[in-house]
Every structure is written in structure tokens, then in C-alpha cells.
Amino acid sequence: MGIIVLLIVGGLIGWVASMIMRTDAQQGIVLNIVVGIVGALVAGFLLTPLIGGAPITSGEISIPSILVSLLGAVVLLAVVNLVRRGSVR
Secondary structure (H helix, E strand, C coil): CHHHHHHHHHHHHHHHHHHHCCCHHHCCHHHHHHHHHHHHHHHHHHHHHHHCCCCHHHCCCCHHHHHHHHHHHHHHHHHHHHHHHCCCC
16 A cells, blocks of 8 residues: 555655646656655655755655655656756756
């Protein structure tokens, strides 16, 4: 059951992050899920020691964990845009 919740919440986080970064038209549902989950992993490794909180991959689904994971997904999309285009939108 935890995997299904992680996929659903990861997909929603990836979708919101892609709307914030204006890359939603380029991504499908699978890429949104990947961005949400990988963004949560990035948040777990890089952002959690700096700002605190726990990402959704830690098993805790709460407002702070969703916000930390969303921030990680936005950072991930910004880095991908920077590498792909040479600029962050």
C-alpha cells in the first residue's frame, strides 16, 4: 500500500512542480511521477540537512514532507532545464 501512495503523491508533486517550472506541456504522467519521486530523493539527500523536515520517501506523508519534496522536485527541474537549455525558466 505504501508504494501506491508514494506513486500517487509523487505524481501529484511532480505535476505541481512541472506547473511551477512551466514544463507541464513537455511531460506526461509517468515523467511527473518520476520527477516527484526523484525530487523527493534529492530533497532527502540535499535539502533535508539544510532546512529540516522529511521527504515523502521517508514514509511520512504530511504537509511539511510534501513541501520539502515539492522543493526538491522544483530544484530537480531547474537543474534539468539548466543542463538542457542553458537557462532556468
